[in-house]
Amino acid sequence: MNLTEEQIMAMAPDDAAKKAxxxxxxxxxxxxKGAGNTALWGLCQGSGSKPYQTQVDLSDFATKCSCxxxxxxxxxxxxxxLLYARQQAIFTDTATPGWVTDWLQKRNDRQEKxxxxxxxxxxxxxxxxxxxxxxxKVTDGIEELLRWTRDxxxxxxxxxxxxxxxxxxxxxxxxxxxxxxxLAGLLKELSDINFYRDGWPSExxxxxxxxxxxxxxxxxxxxxxxxxxxxxxTLIGYPQSQDALKALPGLRDQWFVLARETAKEDQLTVExxxxxxxxxxxxxxxxxxxxxxxxxxxxxxxxMLLDAELxxxxxxxxxxxxVKMQYGSKDRGTxxxxxxxxxxxxTQAAMQSRQPFATQYPFIVQxxxxxRQADQWFLQDEEGQCMQLAAPFTxxxxxLSLSGGMPLQTAVIGKGNTYRLLGTWSxxxxxxxxxxxx
Numbered sequence: 001m002n003l004t005e006e007q008i009m010a011m012a013p014d015d016a017a018k019k020a021x022x023x024x025x026x027x028x029x030x031x032x033k034g035a036g037n038t039a040l041w042g043l044c045q046g047s048g049s050k051p052y053q054t055q056v057d058l059s060d061f062a063t064k065c066s067c068x069x070x071x072x073x074x075x076x077x078x079x080x081x082l083l084y085a086r087q088q089a090i091f092t093d094t095a096t097p098g099w100v101t102d103w104l105q106k107r108n109d110r111q112e113k114x115x116x117x118x119x120x121x122x123x124x125x126x127x128x129x130x131x132x133x134x135x136x137k138v139t140d141g142i143e144e145l146l147r148w149t150r151d152x153x154x155x156x157x158x159x160x161x162x163x164x165x166x167x168x169x170x171x172x173x174x175x176x177x178x179x180x181x182x183l184a185g186l187l188k189e190l191s192d193i194n195f196y197r198d199g200w201p202s203e204x205x206x207x208x209x210x211x212x213x214x215x216x217x218x219x220x221x222x223x224x225x226x227x228x229x230x231x232x233x234t235l236i237g238y239p240q241s242q243d244a245l246k247a248l249p250g251l252r253d254q255w256f257v258l259a260r261e262t263a264k265e266d267q268l269t270v271e272x273x274x275x276x277x278x279x280x281x282x283x284x285x286x287x288x289x290x291x292x293x294x295x296x297x298x299x300x301x302x303x304m305l306l307d308a309e310l311x312x313x314x315x316x317x318x319x320x321x322x323v324k325m326q327y328g329s330k331d332r333g334t335x336x337x338x339x340x341x342x343x344x345x346x347t348q349a350a351m352q353s354r355q356p357f358a359t360q361y362p363f364i365v366q367x368x369x370x371x372r373q374a375d376q377w378f379l380q381d382e383e384g385q386c387m388q389l390a391a392p393f394t395x396x397x398x399x400l401s402l403s404g405g406m407p408l409q410t411a412v413i414g415k416g417n418t419y420r421l422l423g424t425w426s427x428x429x430x431x432x433x434x435x436x437x438x
Contacts, residue, residue, distance in 0.1 A: 024079025141178020
C-alpha cells in the first residue's frame with residue numbers, strides 16, 4: 001500500500017471522521033491487527049464488550065466495520081489505514097481471519113453474479129418495443145420543451161426571477177414523465193442559477209441555448225455523426241451498457257488522480273474522479289453514483305498514480321470513462337502540462353467544434369500565479385495572459401501560501417475565461433486546493 005496520510009484523510013466523509021480517525025491511529029487502540037496481500041484487518045476495542053472488526057480490501061481500499069456507524073469509511077477504517085501507513089512493521093499477523101476471507105469472498109461472488117446476469121440472452125423484439133415506446137415519449141416531451149423555451153425567449157427572460165423556481169421545475173418534472181431525465185437535469189441547472197446576482201441573464205441564456213441545442217439535436221439525430229449522436233442520447237438521459245463498454249478496446253496508461261469531488265443530488269451521492277494519463281496526455285472523468293451505505297466500485301485518491309486500463313464512453317470528444325482493469329499503483333511520474341492559456345484555448349476550441357455541449361474541461365497548466373485586479377482574482381501564465389478565478393476563490397489562500405508568489409504548475413477546471421483550482425505541484429508533491437461541490 002502506497003497511500004500517504006494526506007490521501008487517507010481525503011477518504012474521510014467529513015471532518016468529524018477525520019478527527020476520530022486520527023485518534024485511532026495508535027497501536028494501543030487495537031487489540032489485534034494484521035495484513036496480507038489482499039486485505040488489512042484489525043480489532044478495535046470500543047464501548048461494547050466485543051471489539052469492532054475492521055477490514056480493508058487492498059485492491060480498491062473498500063472498507064467494512066462491525067461498528068454501527070453509517071459513514072464510509074468509518075473512523076475505525078481510517079484509523080487502521082493511518083496506523084498501517086505510519087507503522088507497517090507492527091502488522092505482523094499474516095494469517096487472514098475467517099471473517100475477512102468471508103467478506104472478500106462475498107464481494108467476489110457479487111461481482112460474478114453481475115457478470116452472469118449480464119451474459120443472459122436478451123429478447124430483442126421486446127427490447128426494441130420498449131425502445132420505440134421510449135423514443136416516442138421523449139419526442140413528445142421535446143416538442144413541448146421547445147415550445148416552452150421559445151415562449152420564454154419571446155416574452156423576455158427578465159420575467160424569470162418573478163416566475164420563481166416552480167416555473168422551471170414543472171417543466172423538469174414533465175421531462176421526467178417523458179423519460180428524458182438528462183433534460184430534467186439541465187433544467188435543474190437553469191433553476192439553480194441565482195437570478196439576483198449580476199450577470200445572471202448571460203448565464204441563463206447560455207444554459208437555455210444548451211438545452212435548446214440538445215433538444216433540436218435529438219429531433220435531427222439521424223443526420224448527425226455517430227459519436228455526436230451518442231453525446232445527445234447521453235444528455236437526454238439514455239443509459240449506456242456497462243458490459244458493452246467493457247467489450248470495447250481500452251487505453252492502458254499511468255493515470256494520475258487530479259481530484260475526487262462528491263456532491264449530493266437528491267438521494268444519491270455523485271462522485272467525480274478526474275484523471276490524467278501521463279503517456280496519452282488525455283484526461284478522463286470516472287463518474288459514479290451510489291446511495292447511502294453503498295461503496296463505489298472504483299476507489300482512488302487524489303495524488304495517486306494508477307496503472308489502469310480505461311474505456312472511454314463513445315463521444316465526439318471522449319472524456320467520461322470507466323475503469324476496465326486496474327493493475328496497481330505507482331510511486332511517481334513526471335507530468336508536463338500545457339505551456340500557457342493560449343494552448344488551453346486552442347485545445348478547448350477544437351473540442352467545442354466537435355461537441356458544443358460540455359460545461360467544463362480539466363487542464364494542467366504550467367507556471368500559473370495569482371494576480372488581483374479590481375477586486376477580482378486572476379490566474380496569470382508566464383506569457384502574462386490571464387483567466388478569471390471563479391468565485392468564491394476556493395483554494396486560493398492555500399495556493400498562495402504554497403507558491404509564495406512564484407509560478408506553479410496547477411490543475412484547473414472550467415471553460416472559456418473562468419476556472420477554479422483543483423490542485424498544484426509544490427516541491428514535486430501534489431497538493432489539493434479544491435473543496436467538494438455540495
